[in-house]
Amino acid sequence: MSVSRRQIIKLASSFVAGAAVFGVQKRGTAIDLQSWQRKAIAKRPMQSHNKWVEKILNSDGTINWQMYTYVANNYNRRDIIDYRLGPDYNFYHSSSENIPKLWGATNDGFIGNCSTVKAGSSIGNSDWFAMSGQLIFSPDSTAPSEYQPGVMRARNGSIYLFAGASPEYCFDMRVQWTPDAGNYYNTNPDVAVQQQSWKKASGGSVPAPPIATVRTKASAGVTGFLLFTNGLIGATGTGNDGYIGCCSNPLPYPFVRLPKGKVPTSGAITPNNEFLLVTVWDTVNRKGQVAVIAIKGFVVTSNNLYLWGFPNWPTIEKMKILGYVDLPFAAPTAIQTSIDMPSNSGRGHGDNYFMDLNSQAERDTWYNWSGSFYKKTARCGYAVVISRAENRAAFIDLQPLLQYYRKMYFTTQANYDQTKNEGAAFDRWPYTFSHAPEQKPKVVSTIVVNKPTAVAAGLPWCTMYWRDRNHVFQENAYIATMDGELRIYKVGNLMTTAPAGTIGQPFKIVKIGKNPTNIDYGRGGEVGNDLFVNCRGDKTIYYLYYDGRIHARLRDARLQDPVYVAVSSNGRDKYNSPILSIMDFRGKQVVNYRYQNDVPEALRTPVGNPPGTSVFEYGYATPLPGQPFMFTSAEVI
Incomplete structure (x- = not known):
């Protein structure tokens, strides 16, 4: 071109x-x-030709094991990332459409009284808010050295409130990774990948870029995780969070490493950060698996108490691989999870400040769910895993794992005493599956789905704004397919303590765009059970309600190759700006949009679209020397 x-x-x-x-x-x-x-x-970069093939399949549809190993070992290489993301716009369209350019309130990314922020001056006693996390991208070979690791700690934008000013707000709509007067903690590259412990575990240098970034879909996601092709899986943060690079006596960034031949391909964290689930291509034994990793984290509302498998926020101390769940297919490509009790950060609460599990009364309170909101652990839940190449989805029952931890912590003193004997060995707490097999999650249902590309697992109510707080969302699992369908399933007893059953046919199928590459929801978005689906094949982002009704579609001439949508928000006092951050892979840019939901009680932004236009509003396009493909964030504390 x-x-x-x-x-x-x-x-x-x-x-x-x-x-x-x-x-x-x-x-x-x-x-x-x-x-x-x-x-x-x-x-x-030139657009690709309209050719795309499933690289790991033979002509008869069986797995080509040589290509399977090649793709796994190069999962972070640019051409393989492109393959992972599936067919682009040109695959489906012989000619370009005339997509209009969305209206925007700003050309430079600033809205309101922003002179102080633009000048880089001290913001004094102003109120401030931002969300931050890991933005990963395939760096250009000519990019400056600081970009070569392919992961930065970026913010989604910022809001500042200046008391007595007119107007009193400043919205910064730019995705940024360089510090400013309010956001000192942003770094490029991310601090975690510069740790000597990570480099030593990787044999000298950490593979670049990561293959994925993982963060909870619930509201307590300061700690995120990075997955690498060499099997390294490590925790990182948002900045200003208690980890190295933040404050006095900071925590190191913990990590584990999978055995050689096991390559991570995607991940999901249970909503309260209790367990990390990572899909694996096992190139030695030629099978797909889910690695189950226990997390030792800061128990919510406690006095600096760290325990394994508990709802935790904001930091974690350790990780341990418990074992692997074999899948009924070899090439898992995406995973998502839900449980029956998503917590939150608990900021401002002290329910567990004097927590002592040596007390039978305390253990009974936790076990029976008879205490406060913050004295509960999940009793049941599930994970849904897909294989695009093999046209399958598997549902995994997490109840054995969750109930085992409840038994060990909350029943007898003898059981609880065992949890005090911690260590890396298989027979030290937390026990591995080989030592305590009763805890191992089980695949309970496998269904046929034609080229599944993205998944979502509905949550119980866990954010400020929520549609129909009647628990319907937590009953639903969502699977998007390459041919442009969003299939919605009932998960039945997987979200109850009753024995799990099979998953039937979808109760609803919604027509969306071609090749949906991810679904975002929950967490930092305005309405936690609204869904946003990025469709690479049509350059369209769909905004749906949890029941599958399409609320709006985002299309903009600025977007060349959208591959990932991340929902977040920036809000303080009466002002709020819900945000969609779009990773434009071939466009080499991250594009922010503001949007308006239709929940009456939600906070409103001070400016918006002209009457009669889209619910979306262009914010700013940030260029970078590489091709972005994933971004997760959480509120900076």
């Missing part, structure tokens, strides 16, 4: 608008572009 001089000038102007993102220095009134930015302007 040739680039005209006019296009180059247009692209250059967009880079100038965002040049401060990369620390470009002003010279007089002009901004000097760095060399990699000038090259990026002149050499925007």
